[in-house]
Amino acid sequence: MNAYEEAERGLRAAPPHGLLDAIRGVLTRHYRAGSVELLMADYSLTVLLPVSALPPATERLAEPLAEPLSIDNSPQGRVFGAQEPAREEHGEATVVHLPVTVRGDRLGVLTVTLPTDACSPAIPAELADIAEMLAHAVTVAERDTDLYRRARRKDRLTLAAEMQWELLPGRACSRDEYAIGAQLEPAYAVHGDNFDWSGGADHLVLTVTNGMGEGIDAALLSNLTINALRNARRAGIPLADQAALADQAVYAQHRGDAYLSVLLLDFELATGRVQVVDAGSPRLLLLREGTVTPIDFDAQLPLGMFEETDYTAQEFHVRPGDRLVFVSDGVHAVASPAGEAYGERALARSISATRLLPPAEMPRAVLRELTGHRGRPVPDDDALVVCLDWYGRPIAPDRLPSGDPERHHTHSAAFPAPPHAPR
Secondary structure (H helix, E strand, O other): OOHHHHHHHHHHHOOHHHHHHHHHHHHHHHHOOOEEEEEEEOOOOOEEEEOOOOOOOOOOOOOOOOOOEEOOOOHHHHHHHHOOOEEEEEOOEEEEEEEEEEOOEEEEEEEEEEEHHHOOOOHHHHHHHHHHHHHHHHHHHOOOOOHHHHHOOOOOOOHHHHHHHHHOOOOEEEOOOEEEEEEEEOOOOOOOOEEEEEEOOOEEEEEEEEOOOOHHHHHHHHHHHHHHHHHHHHOOOOHHHHHHHHHHHHHHHHOOOOOEEEEEEEEEOOOOEEEEEEEOOOEEEEEEOOEEEEOOOOOEOOEOOOOOOOOOOEEEEOOOOOEEEEEOHHHHOOEOOOOOEOHHHHHHHHHHHOOOOOOOOHHHHHHHHHHHHHOOOOOOOOEEEEEEEEOOOOOOHHHOOOOOHHHHOOOOOOOOOOOOOOO
């Protein structure tokens, strides 16, 4: 049995908290690994924390499991950002760092120490496959253990933040047609801003929410809204009716005393056609051919403001090579110490400056610049950035119209899929 097969069997047989031990045993037997360490990215995407056995129950829940490593200033952090394996030579030992990522969602880094004479050029690629397998196993195991969630936190989450992070689908997602990255701040005390997505064979549905209120009230409002939208979406209801049903659910609960702004988008993967419902939405900016343009829709009422509001879907089209950036009020309206709003002009500059970053990295870079504008590390309001890169779908050869086939291919020479598009 080769290492990959043994790792697969070991992960299936291991208890949820024992995945690292299972992988460690396999790598020791097949590669003579001296040490194997799994590091998880924290909620703010600033540090990596090692996964270890849970501390005794008498210890405070908020206490970190180990000293963090900076994502910006460590070899492991650079692997996390680049999403490519890297190796360090230390005399007779070689340390290999491997991204632990599932479908574009970056969980952390696996660090393996091997004897240098046992680390041939092919070994990092083999270990990268095992690290990806571990990422899938961790994602499933999180349903049954708190170990990996505890390892993600360098500080204690507020209850509202705990509720919001549990509601999210992930922080990144990638497919052949698109890649998404998103981040919330303050990561450990976020209230009501949120995002959601669901991809199918032919459509991607994306929801960006600008929450209302503070603390538990804001988190409860977002939870009600997101789950009402999911319930309608999973029933196969059209986009405008999804908004209407969620609107009714929020109004029935709060009678107009609480409401929130939502932008709903349904992308048709084969064509780039997008249906949009703008319910008092967050802002959307488009980066196309080097130019950043705000995209405005007919504003409709926020969800839950009035009883039985009717919503109408609008349309626009995305092209391969487009980048869509969604931000909440906590980004474009944040003020500097002198009272100057960040605004669309500064946001457009930031989007242009980060255009070469993959979507999973871009939101954090924008939020870092926003911190400099704000002049203090902790924001007064939630700040949400969602980045979507659109690659498009190639048309099957048997469905091409007559004429030059290249003219009808979704990926054009002018808009190739970027290097960070999923393989």
